[in-house]
Amino acid sequence: MLLLIALLSGGLFGLGLVVSGMVDPTKVQGFLNLFGDWDPSLALVMGGALAVFAPGYWLWRRTGRSQCALGTELPRVPAPLIDKRLVVGALLFGIGWGLAGICPGPALALGASLQWQAGVFIAAMITGFWLVGKVKIRL
Numbered sequence: 699m700l701l702l703i704a705l706l707s708g709g710l711f712g713l714g715l716v717v718s719g720m721v722d723p724t725k726v727q728g729f730l731n732l733f734g735d736w737d738p739s740l741a742l743v744m745g746g747a748l749a750v751f752a753p754g755y756w757l758w759r760r761t762g763r764s765q766c767a768l769g770t771e772l773p774r775v776p777a778p779l780i781d782k783r784l785v786v787g788a789l790l791f792g793i794g795w796g797l798a799g800i801c802p803g804p805a806l807a808l809g810a811s812l813q814w815q816a817g818v819f820i821a822a823m824i825t826g827f828w829l830v831g832k833v834k835i836r837l
Contacts, residue, residue, distance in 0.1 A: 714732060718740070
């Protein structure tokens with residue numbers, strides 16, 4: 699049942715990405731272009747998602763629950779650690795997102811279109827995931 703719900707949730711998330719236009723790199727780059735022809739529509743998409751999510755999450759946290767709807771225990775989230783590696787990683791992610799106009803979630807949804815650009819991005823993303831475990835950079 700848990701896998702079915704995960705599959706349905708992922709499918710709904712992907713559908714939301716497609717319907718909202720978040721898989722269109724030019725739309726994302728228009729949103730990130732704060733000093734040019736800025737497109738605020740994705741801010742409305744993100745705000746709408748938060749408006750749906752936040753009340754339920756707030757209520758769930760207020761009741762002191764630690765289990766999901768299926769009764770499985772949710773993992774504890776460690777205290778945030780902001781260090782040089784996190785900052786450098788966030789900067790690299792942001793630069794890549796701005797240049798390509800794609801991030802991992804929308805890339806997978808865009809991959810279903812079978813466009814070669816999506817395939818190149820997904821291959822580079824998987825390579826990056828692999829490299830993180832192999833290369834240790836001291837900052």
